[in-house]
Amino acid sequence: MKLSKAWLVAARDFKIFKHQKNMLYGLVIFPVIISIIPSAILNYAVNRDPPLPAAGIPPILDAFSIFLIIGSAFVPLGIAGYTIVGEKVEKSLEPLLAGPLTDGEILLGKTISAVLPALIAMYTGGVIFMVGTDAVSYPSLNYYYFPNWTIAVILFLGMPAATIMSVEFGVIVSSRVNDVRSATNFGALMFFPFLIIYILGQTKLITLDTETMAKISVILLVIDVVLFFISTALFKREEILTKWK
Amino acid sequence: MIEIDNLSKKFGDLTAVDSISMNINEGEVFGFLGPNGAGKTTTVRMLCTLISKTSGNARISGYNIGDKDDSLKIRKIIGLVPDNVGLSEHLSAYDNLEFFARVHDLSKTERKERIQYFLEMLGLWDKRNVSVGTFSKGMKQKLAIARALIHDPQVLFLDEPTANLDPEAAKTVRDFILDLKKQKKTIFLNTHNLDEAQRICDRIGILNTKLVSIGTPKDLEDAVRVRKTVIELEQVTDSVLKSVQKLSLPNLDVEGNTITFDTIDSGSKNWPIVEAIVHAGGHVNIVKVVGSTLEDVYLKLVGENQ
Structure with a gap:
């Protein structure tokens, strides 16, 4: 498998994305929300009367941090849906499959084209989130809460693992649906496990600390491996041309 | 150039292609005629190594379609125009061709020259940066053929290239294929347009899951002689x-x-x-x-x- 060939597939998809306004909006909206709303809420909490005590700020910031993982699972869905289902709709997969590319190169290219923009968008959102919440919380805490080990685990393990999982899930869904919207709707099911983790954190059934985030990230990586085998088994020329709906 | 020996394909209990055997010579335009569901597309997909064979074998330029290593080599020396043109509608004509030129490892100079050659030949050079989505069906079909030819393949597979085209667009595509014939390209043409097959093809095979008959148009007419x-x-x-x-x-x-x-x-x-x-x-x-x-x-x- 040649990485250069996979990159060719991804680069072509990037060119196509520039013309897909809905996809670009999807890339921007969630990172903007995650970067601005937590700072605004925290700003309200520390400036109200009575203000939120300093000890109450870190749990809130940890709770907000999990939205970076949720976003990483959510943002690539639109791209993953388009990159494969969109090609199915345009019938442009067959000429691609008839070229001198391996199944792995095409799948890797498609994965890169969905993962890279999503991660860039979410990392940008994450940096703005950290800077914004640090700016708001510093007067109360007298230290910068971010960066810390928890956010490092989220940024370098949780977010990539969630993004890859989302894309692999997108590939699997794409083999069973015929339009981009259905692919995205099915993919939105990914949201629920993370929502449950968030609720468990808020109800104190789990603590959203570094250890928990590391465990969640490892679980995501294991799921990534399982989904990788399923998606590569589905992403075979013959399967795509004869069995994909 | 293409040797097919008892090639079969089954999908579950359904036999799509049943033990076909034939040879196609270099520089020959071979027409594959048959009704819908006869197995024409399945045959082309097997020959292009897009789907596996169930039994039998076929070789293209000596490469075996059933061999995993040979599959990639076959895809390097063939060009395919599927029954749907399959162009990226959001990309320009130039970008569509350039992507496939890169996939086939053409150098920057080769890419530039060949893309310009085809776009000028198709009268699309002035529209090279326009999204393909705005093109007529005939122009898209010709562009799809150019895409399949960008790496100068040894064999060109055309699957129903004039289906769904209006008569004028169909004629421009047919004329393009006739130009390729003059250049001695080996062409495997799936069609159910009898007139097209008669005018373009050196030999014709009639397929109805099995290979019913094969020969020049004249041979076939004489064989039946009604x-x-x-x-x-x-x-x-x-x-x-x-x-x-x-x-x-x-x-x-x-x-x-x-x-x-x-x-x-x-x-x-x-x-x-x-x-x-x-x-x-x-x-x-x-x-x-x-x-x-x-x-x-x-x-x-x-x-x-x-």
């Missing part, structure tokens, strides 16, 4: 009708003032029949022998194999 004699009279009177009925002519048909029957052996044997009609008081206006067309051959052969 020729009709048509005699037009001023009026078909009762005495004329009785006189021709006495002759026990094969597939005799009388409609209005026209008598039609299968020509016996050769046209020369028609004169005693004409004499009999004249003797019975008939006034003959026209006598003609109508040869079998490729359509007659196709319908007969496919019909026999249903």
